[in-house]
Amino acid sequence: MSEYALLLGQLFNGISVASILLLAALGLALSFGLMGVINMSHGEMLMLGGYLSFLTLRFAPARAAFALAFVAAFFGAGVFGALLEVTLIRRLYGRPLDTLLATWGVSLALQQAARSIFGPIGVEVTAPKWLAGSITVKGGALGGLNFPFVRLFIIGLAVAVLVVMWAIITRTRLGLCVRAVHQDRDMAEALGVRTRLVDLVMFSLGTAIAGLAGAALALIAPVTPTVGQSYIVYAFMVVILGGLGRLLGTLLAAVLVGLFSASVQIFTSVSFADVLLLTFVIAFIQLRPRGIMVVRTRALEEA
Amino acid sequence: MTKRAALELETLTVAYGSACVLSDVSLRVAEGELVALLGRNGAGKTTLLRTVMGLHKPVAGRVLLGGEDVTSLPASSRASLGIGYVPQGRGIFPHLTVWENLTIAYAAVRGRGRNPDPRMIQFVFELFPAIYQLRHRKGGFLSGGEQQQLAIARALLTEPKLLLLDEPTEGIQPSVVQDIAQALCHIGRTLNIAIMLVEQFLDFAWSIADRFYVLQRGRLVAEGETEKDAPQSVAHLLSV
Numbered sequence: 001m002s003e004y005a006l007l008l009g010q011l012f013n014g015i016s017v018a019s020i021l022l023l024a025a026l027g028l029a030l031s032f033g034l035m036g037v038i039n040m041s042h043g044e045m046l047m048l049g050g051y052l053s054f055l056t057l058r059f060a061p062a063r064a065a066f067a068l069a070f071v072a073a074f075f076g077a078g079v080f081g082a083l084l085e086v087t088l089i090r091r092l093y094g095r096p097l098d099t100l101l102a103t104w105g106v107s108l109a110l111q112q113a114a115r116s117i118f119g120p121i122g123v124e125v126t127a128p129k130w131l132a133g134s135i136t137v138k139g140g141a142l143g144g145l146n147f148p149f150v151r152l153f154i155i156g157l158a159v160a161v162l163v164v165m166w167a168i169i170t171r172t173r174l175g176l177c178v179r180a181v182h183q184d185r186d187m188a189e190a191l192g193v194r195t196r197l198v199d200l201v202m203f204s205l206g207t208a209i210a211g212l213a214g215a216a217l218a219l220i221a222p223v224t225p226t227v228g229q230s231y232i233v234y235a236f237m238v239v240i241l242g243g244l245g246r247l248l249g250t251l252l253a254a255v256l257v258g259l260f261s262a263s264v265q266i267f268t269s270v271s272f273a274d275v276l277l278l279t280f281v282i283a284f285i286q287l288r289p290r291g292i293m294v295v296r297t298r299a300l301e302e303a
Numbered sequence: 304m305t306k307r308a309a310l311e312l313e314t315l316t317v318a319y320g321s322a323c324v325l326s327d328v329s330l331r332v333a334e335g336e337l338v339a340l341l342g343r344n345g346a347g348k349t350t351l352l353r354t355v356m357g358l359h360k361p362v363a364g365r366v367l368l369g370g371e372d373v374t375s376l377p378a379s380s381r382a383s384l385g386i387g388y389v390p391q392g393r394g395i396f397p398h399l400t401v402w403e404n405l406t407i408a409y410a411a412v413r414g415r416g417r418n419p420d421p422r423m424i425q426f427v428f429e430l431f432p433a434i435y436q437l438r439h440r441k442g443g444f445l446s447g448g449e450q451q452q453l454a455i456a457r458a459l460l461t462e463p464k465l466l467l468l469d470e471p472t473e474g475i476q477p478s479v480v481q482d483i484a485q486a487l488c489h490i491g492r493t494l495n496i497a498i499m500l501v502e503q504f505l506d507f508a509w510s511i512a513d514r515f516y517v518l519q520r521g522r523l524v525a526e527g528e529t530e531k532d533a534p535q536s537v538a539h540l541l542s543v
């Protein structure tokens with residue numbers, strides 16, 4: 001296998017990791033951008049999605065199981081998110097520190113619950129046969145380069161989710177309301193937008209997408225009680241880098257973080273790659289405090 | 304003959320934390336009536352309008368819309384019951400287009416069509432032709448006067464029974480102030496909309512309002528009719 005092939009292979013892995021990060025970060029970016037809420041238990045929505053997918057694949061009839069697993073992860077995490085919003089987050093509105101602590105508590109409780117139910121060791125999900133193969137480049141400069149179907153599937157899933165989210169936000173009534181609430185909550189409310197309902201729907205949608213991310217993750221790594229923790233840090237970095245609440249920024253940042261950690265890992269160890277990544281994020285924030293995407297203002301446009 | 308009330312406030316008291324901003328305010332706006340709310344900076348005018356809209360919860364007292372008690376309803380429900388609100392600072396969504404700004408209320412309220420009544424649109428665009436020209440522009444790129452017109456147009460498209468206007472002439476050139484004055488008179492008369500107008504300029508208020516109230520440090524200290532009372536009679540309550 002040539003060096004090019006190795007490098008490209010690593011980049012490809014980076015993009016597939018970026019896809020999961022993107023799915024995990026979307027919900028965080030949404031809830032922070034819209035409601036100013038930092039949900040510390042967001043990582044556990046990945047975990048929830050992972051276990052739900054595991055259970056479905058175990059107990060559902062074989063043929064439909066794979067699709068059902070994603071449906072269960074999506075709706076399971078979405079319903080949990082909705083409950084969380086109604087019982088906790090809504091009541092702590094305007095108290096960011098309390099929200100942080102309370103959702104952290106939820107995160108710990110969920111991890112402990114998973115430990116009691118499924119044990120501390122991860123459970124494995126086996127992907128269906130048609131996802132087991134891979135495309136391999138034969139011969140030439142890139143000979144030996146390998147694209148596993150599972151990772152292609154995950155990339156496709158992330159792209160699909162992103163396109164649907166984009167369509168919802170730019171093309172639907174709900175999306176128009178979301179944008180209005182994001183820009184001026186009081187004015188939106190005064191024009192008849194039920195802002196609490198918009199919050200609930202978007203928060204729940206964010207956790208549902210995190211559930212999807214968990215189901216996707218389960219295809220390439222075991223589901224453990226702490227699986228959310230290992231991804232949530234990156235997801236937070238993506239949100240910070242992307243500029244809070246910006247869809248396109250979140251996308252770019254996810255690709256950046258995914259590629260960065262994947263390519264640095266070629267040269268060093270995983271933990272050192274993390275150190276470099278964190279340094280990179282800190283340096284970046286110094287340069288562009290508001291993230292990759294900065295909304296153009298009138299002043300900028302006129303200049 | 305007394306007309307039915309579009310808005311009644313009964314002994315309304317509003318506080319920010321422990322600071323009482325409005326105390327014991329009772330007033331009434333009849334259907335189709337144009338009432339000016341006057342007062343110095345910080346008197347509590349904006350707070351009063353926001354409380355009517357439902358963006359602040361009063362500590363005590365009631366807000367009645369067309370006789371119905373709406374004190375416990377959120378702003379969004381009051382909006383669908385027929386309050387149009389033009390806030391101080393205009394409240395234009397900067398990253399929505401002018402058209403989206405105008406139709407957001409239709410996207411929001413269930414049971415309404417997706418688009419405003421064409422007759423209403425025509426009425427509004429005849430009133431503010433400039434807004435029609437700008438309909439594809441982002442709201443944030445409009446000039447102050449254009450934003451003010453857009454804010455009024457947007458409030459009208461919700462087909463309100465009561466229109467709340469917070470200093471619509473703030474920072475606007477005199478000729479446009481004239482336009483707005485004419486527009487408001489026109490609206491009140493043709494559509495029979497009750498209007499509550501917060502205004503700093505007495506002349507402007509007197510040129511269009513039927514009645515006035517004066518707020519001073521959160522209390523109503525004067526009220527009257529613009530035809531009977533001269534602007535000078537309240538000037539001392541407003542000068543600094």
Ligand SMILES: Nc1ncnc2c1ncn2[C@@H]1O[C@H](COP(=O)(O)OP(=O)(O)OP(=O)(O)O)[C@@H](O)[C@H]1O
Pocket residue numbers: 319324342343344345346347348349350351391
């Ligand atoms: N969110 C807030 N928190 C605390 N105090 C507030 C808040 N908003 C307004 N106030 C105070 O309430 C009082 C009334 O404010 P309000 O904005 O209603 O005045 P106003 O009559 O509209 O003044 P202006 O003519 O300057 O617009 C002021 O003393 C102001 O400082």
Ligand SMILES: [Mg+2]
Pocket residue numbers: 348349350391469
């Ligand atoms: Mg004011």
